[in-house]
Amino acid sequence: MDLSISTLMMIFFIIFMIIGIWKIYAFLPNKQLEDDDTTPEATKDLMHLMFSVIKENNGELTKDELFSKMQEHEEFNSQRFWRFNLNRLNQLLGKVYIENPDASDILDIYKIIKN
Template identity: 45%
Template sequence: MDLSLSTWMMVAFVIGMILSMWKIYKFLPTRTLVDDDTGEDTHDLLIDILYQILQELEEVPSVNELHTKMTEHKDFDEKKLWRFNPNKLNQLLNKHYLKNEHLHSIKDIHQDIHSSKKL
């Protein structure tokens, strides 16, 4: 059985394609990393910390003051949330505002917490 040159080229192409797909598959992330801070559980943890801090404070803090307080909180995991900065806090707040349409600022959240505490 004599195979033509085009048949050998097709076999080499298919083998190369299979090896390339396997190589790509091995390098794609298949599990979450230990310091992955993009999940919903991390978002919920940060919102809980945010609400605890705003409940403790009498005055409405600025974004930088709030960031400092959040990073000093006892539940804040510095190893997992090492990327958390004021910009991430702004993104967290914007996402929270989208989920809660009656909130538009830190002051609104602060007032909402303190008004529900009095009831």
């Protein structure tokens, strides 16, 4: 059986392409990380924590105060939410503002929670 150079090149190309795809697949994450705080469950937990902190302080908070009180709260899991920062808090507040168009600040969120 006489194989031409182009046939050998095609065979080696396919072999190395399969090896390359396998190497990429082996390093892609296949399962959810335990400390991933972007999942719907983690977002729900952070929203619950944010609402409870707002309710405990009667809505009289600035964003910075809300951020620090959330981190100091007993329900805050610093191992799970180690990436929590002001930007993440702004995202949570933005989500609440989108769901409740009549809310424009933390005091309005408190009024919604209270009702």
